[in-house]
Each structure stands twice: as C-alpha cells, then as structure tokens.
Amino acid sequence: GDSVTxxxxxxxxxxxxxxxxxxxxxxTGYPSLFWYVQYPGEGLQLLLKATKADDKGSxxxxxxxxxxxxxxxxxxxxxxxxxxxxxxxxALPPSGGSNYKLTFGKGxxxxxxx
Amino acid sequence: xxxxxQSPTHLIKTRGQQVTLRCSSQSGHNTVSWYQxxxxxxxxxxxxxxxxxxxxxGNFPPRFSGLQFPNYSSELNVNALELDDSALYLCAxxxxxxxxxxxxxxxxxxxxx
Numbered sequence: 001g002d003s004v005t006x007x008x009x010x011x012x013x014x015x016x017x018x019x020x021x022x023x024x025x026x027x028t029g030y031p032s033l034f035w036y037v038q039y040p041g042e043g044l045q046l047l048l049k050a051t052k053a054d055d056k057g058s059x060x061x062x063x064x065x066x067x068x069x070x071x072x073x074x075x076x077x078x079x080x081x082x083x084x085x086x087x088x089x090x091a092l093p094p095s096g097g098s099n100y101k102l103t104f105g106k107g108x109x110x111x112x113x114x
Numbered sequence: 115x116x117x118x119x120q121s122p123t124h125l126i127k128t129r130g131q132q133v134t135l136r137c138s139s140q141s142g143h144n145t146v147s148w149y150q151x152x153x154x155x156x157x158x159x160x161x162x163x164x165x166x167x168x169x170x171x172g173n174f175p176p177r178f179s180g181l182q183f184p185n186y187s188s189e190l191n192v193n194a195l196e197l198d199d200s201a202l203y204l205c206a207x208x209x210x211x212x213x214x215x216x217x218x219x220x221x222x223x224x225x226x227x
Contacts, residue, residue: 006156089156
C-alpha cells in the first residue's frame, strides 16, 4: 500500500539557516504530493503541493520538487524564521477508488531559535 | 467561511469508559474524516463519513464508531477505552473525493488513565 517515509527530527536551527526535510514515498502510479504544517495547538494546514513529476510547489518561502525518479518530495527553505517552528508532515492524498485517506509521514518537529 | 470546530479540546477518561468527540465541518463541505495522532506519530486514518454513512475505514477495531448528521457535523465514539487510545483526534472536512481540499480542526486531546 501507499506509504511515506520522512526524515525524523527533531530539527533545531538558528534563524536564517537553510532547512531541508527529506521525504520519500511508495505509491502506485504518480500521485500528487503534499506538505502539511501543524503549528503548536493548531490543526494541520496544507503548506504546499505538487500534482505531477517535476512540479515545484511553493508557499511562504518553502519549496518542494516532485522527483519521480527518486520518488522524493523534499521540503526546503532558504532562510527559516522563528515563526516557522512547527511539525511538518509529508503526505499522499487519497488515490481514488476505495482509498479515501491521506497517508502521512511521522512528522518532523522543527524548532528555530532566534 | 467558518473552519472546522472540534469539542472538547481536552478530556481525561478512565480505561473501560466510553467517549464521544464532536466535529462541526467547514461550511460547504459534505465529507468528514477522522484521524488519530499518537504522540510523535503522523495522523492515522480512522474512517470517513459521506451522506451520513461510513465511506471508508482504516485499521481500527469496531469499538471506534461514528456518525454524520444531516448538517454534515460528525461524532466519533470510542467504547471500552484502552490506554493506547490516548492521542490527539483530528477531524477533517472536505468535499467528497476532493483529495487536496481538507480542512482540519485543532483536535481533541484524549488521555486515558
């Protein structure tokens, strides 16, 4: 079945550092790919997505490129801020048919220090 | 538009008890999904409701059950609580079969002692 393997944290960075969180997936075909973010005390929010190979999703300075050849969707940000401290989840969407669920990685806790 | 509202935000139950969690879906959404997020883990799919019927289920025992109401709100019921049921329970609303349109609530933190 579908699965997501995500770099486990926690990750602690100083403000303005470069961020990479690795994500690889196993799925049938070429699904869309998502990154969700969970700020302290809040629900999950869709951060960015890519719908086909070589697509780059971007939002709030974060980027991720859909790499079909390596089945990866790594999250990057060039200069993190304290406000980026949160848990980040890589996810596969429902694949249609009888699959109605989002499939999440275990999440990566990011802490950014001033 | 209103978001997804879950209640209560926190509760503590004793092993063997029963619990009901509630979720109000976002305006315009007709589908509700429930997820269990154990500490340090990603959310795990429990089930989904559409048109007041269970539309898909994850690997959870029958003591996890749900309802969806005509206004699209939903309840998650858990019977015979076990210590391992301690988790954050997330509700997400969406339009049916719209894979990238989920809106999540802030969750209910359940602690079983």
